[in-house]
Amino acid sequence: MNRLAILGAVVVVALFLAASSFFTVHQTQQVLITQFGQPIRVIQDPGLNMKVPLIQNVIAFDRRLLDFDTAGEEVILGDQRRLIVDSFTRYRITDPLLFFQTVGATEQGIRGRLNSIVTSALRRVLASETLIAVLSAERGRIMGEINRQVNEEARRFGIEVEDVRIRRADLPEENTQAILSRMQSERERVAREARAEGAEVAARIRAQAERDRTVLLAQAEADAAILRGTGEQEAIGIFAAAFQRDPEFFQFWRTMQAYREVFSTGESRMVLTPESDFFRYFRDMPAREAAPAAPAAPAPSPAPAQ
Structure with missing residues (x-):
């Protein structure tokens, strides 16, 4: 056993x-x-x-790609503006031996070091950049420079940083209202300039339209005067030709027109002698012969007495 x-x-x-x-x-x-x-x-x-x-x-x-998120840090930009930056980092362990010798056997040891490396790189790079550059298409270039600096420092720990990105960039609360007020003032200034330019263009257009209107009216009046003059000239020629063909009838027709204009209302008063030439056609009219009076009807005989 x-x-x-x-x-x-x-x-x-x-x-x-x-x-x-x-x-x-x-x-x-x-x-x-x-x-x-x-x-x-x-x-x-x-x-x-x-x-x-x-x-x-x-x-x-x-050996896979690992994540590390940093808390929001307040940095001072190149234009002396304060910005709260929240970033994240993607890295992988490339040298386990160097990682073990410098950090330890767990991944928790690298997080504190990455936090200081990323924060320092953010402060160094953003200290020479403006707020407009950080919030515009220039962010890609800025993040590329931050990634390069972080990767250079992180290699001594046996890791390789694949990417560093700004997740959020916010202004401090005390600066937000002031910046919003400046932005509003700037927009109002741009709006005033746009309105002034619009008013100037409108005044120029109105002046040009008024000038064109004056020229068109003057040209139209000139053309109308020419047409009236031509018409009057033709009318005078027609009257002259008619007068030469039958002067007596023409004189009679003009006198009839004068009678119509004078006596059409029935309220005209004229101080003239009967022998005036104006009434010659009244004097020259032959007197009408008086019609014979009709015989008077015989009176009815009285009725006999009853």
Whole structure:
């Protein structure tokens, strides 16, 4: 019995040691082997591997892209404006040995260092930029410079920074109202200039229209005067031709027109002698012969008395 117990214990220990000797490296991991706390080797290829049981330890690091978010930091821009910047960082562990030697066996150790590196780079780069540049298409160039500086400092920890981005850039509350007031004043100034330019253009258009109107009216009046003169000239020619063909009838017709204009209302008064030439056609009219009076009807005879 004692031999069987000893043999079973040896088998159990052997199985335990064999199980402790093998480990698997996942495709999303990279492994650092340490012996008594000292790094021995790095395994970055996935698969089944061996180690010395009870002596060597396996420390796994994620080889995927990792995230790190920084809290909002207040920075001073190049135009002396204050801005609260909230950023995030994407990085990966490229050298597990250097990472273990400088940071430690966990990813928590790198977060504090990344926070100081990213914050310092943000302050250095944004200190030479204006608010308009940060809020415009220039942000890509600014973030590229921040990413370059952060990556240069982060390489000494065995990591590579893939990207640094500003998630949010807000003005401090005490500066927001002042900036909004300045923006409103600027917009009002632009609006006043636009209205003044519009009024100037409108006045110019009205003056041109008034000038064109005056020219058109003058030209129309000139054309009308020419037409009236031509018409009067033709009328005079027609009257003259008619007078030459029958002067007596023409004189009679003109006199009849004068009679119509004078006596049409029935309220005209004229102080003239009967022998005036104006009434010559009244004097020259032949006197009408008086018609014979009709014989008077005989009076009825009185009725006989009853």
